[in-house]
Amino acid sequence: xxxVQRLPTYRHRKYNMKTHAIIPIFIPxxxxxxxxxxxxxxxxxxxxxxxxxxxxxxxxxxxxxTLSHVKTVEIAFYGGSFTAIPMEDQxxxxxxxxxxxxxxxxxxxxxxxxxxxxxxxxxxxxxAYGVDTIELGVQSFDDRVLKLSGRGHDSAIVYKSSKMxxxxxxxxxxxxxxxxxxxxxxxxxxxxxxTVKIGPELARLYPxxxxxxxxxFEQYKRGEYKPLSQDEAVERTKEMxxxxxxxxxxxxxxxxxxxxxxxxxxxxxxxxxxxxxxxLVEGAIAREKLESQLQAEAGVARRAELTGxxxxxxxxxxxxxxxxxxxxxxxxxxxxxxxxxxxNKEYFLENYRQYDILYRVDNGLKDGEYAVIIKNGD
Ligand code: SF4
Numbered sequence: 001x002x003x004v005q006r007l008p009t010y011r012h013r014k015y016n017m018k019t020h021a022i023i024p025i026f027i028p029x030x031x032x033x034x035x036x037x038x039x040x041x042x043x044x045x046x047x048x049x050x051x052x053x054x055x056x057x058x059x060x061x062x063x064x065x066t067l068s069h070v071k072t073v074e075i076a077f078y079g080g081s082f083t084a085i086p087m088e089d090q091x092x093x094x095x096x097x098x099x100x101x102x103x104x105x106x107x108x109x110x111x112x113x114x115x116x117x118x119x120x121x122x123x124x125x126x127x128a129y130g131v132d133t134i135e136l137g138v139q140s141f142d143d144r145v146l147k148l149s150g151r152g153h154d155s156a157i158v159y160k161s162s163k164m165x166x167x168x169x170x171x172x173x174x175x176x177x178x179x180x181x182x183x184x185x186x187x188x189x190x191x192x193x194x195t196v197k198i199g200p201e202l203a204r205l206y207p208x209x210x211x212x213x214x215x216x217f218e219q220y221k222r223g224e225y226k227p228l229s230q231d232e233a234v235e236r237t238k239e240m241x242x243x244x245x246x247x248x249x250x251x252x253x254x255x256x257x258x259x260x261x262x263x264x265x266x267x268x269x270x271x272x273x274x275x276x277x278x279x280l281v282e283g284a285i286a287r288e289k290l291e292s293q294l295q296a297e298a299g300v301a302r303r304a305e306l307t308g309x310x311x312x313x314x315x316x317x318x319x320x321x322x323x324x325x326x327x328x329x330x331x332x333x334x335x336x337x338x339x340x341x342x343x344n345k346e347y348f349l350e351n352y353r354q355y356d357i358l359y360r361v362d363n364g365l366k367d368g369e370y371a372v373i374i375k376n377g378d
Contacts, residue, residue, distance in 0.1 A: 029080020037215035076110040084117035094129035118161035135173030141194040148181040173202035179228040192240035207233040207272040254278035283339040293372040328362040
């Protein structure tokens, strides 16, 4: 797993606000034999105490006091590769989670792990303790990217483990990273398409963050690794998001929050961290949809003219009377339509000066649906 979380961290999932909550329990993978170049767990685990059974109980109890109004609660074991830790440790943690599930205090048990830390014995144990969801830190389906990232496995094991997890009846999640060494728009799209072929219920998309105390950070300092710019990261993630979303995969996370990252100084290096990365991606998708609808509405005859004018200074030939245009989204997607910090509004203001655009709500629209109306002569 590339990501570690400070405890306690509690969040509602955006897609299910106020009805679904996760109690995250960070289980560091002490003594992990792998050397993923983006991971700083070796440094972290060198000086943090192991998580005891009492710690797990305390974390669950603390968060349960705030969750009485929440419909479904999941205990989620994040951090290292849960199923790569010794079996007796897995069982000790799972026993506690199962006790809460059996008592009806939590609804689901969720964990994340490496694709090569799955076998029959492990899955039998997870089933015996009532685990519902297994997320695999796949990162990429491109073998070269996996190799350059020091993952220690190839993509073949991902297909095998995913099938085993699905055959056992667990809910499957797949985590993908964007911008690892050797990664490109093509490998990102390939990874998203291969994910769709496997058909997990859940997915997470994480742009690569360069964290101190990692091999990636050393490569970055030596000039061997160049982090993606924010625009590149958004562009690649957007294309992956569209592929996964079209296939009906629930994308439960896009990008990291600052609380997801632990390092000694709390610093984040590289250009891909943004606290509202998901909104950058969803806003970019909204802009793309609005722009193509606007151009379609404007008509084939005018499309060439609009394209030619995009991004240029105001033409002296732009009519003084600007045409009135309404953009619509439902209220949930309104901020995506406007774009983070109003960036979509700015874009249309700058590039479509012939229009006077009003941003409006139509709750008849579904999530991710937008409508454009040009009010000729109104
Ligand atoms: S498997 Fe890789 S990402 Fe996970 S803890 Fe080990 S080194 Fe870090």
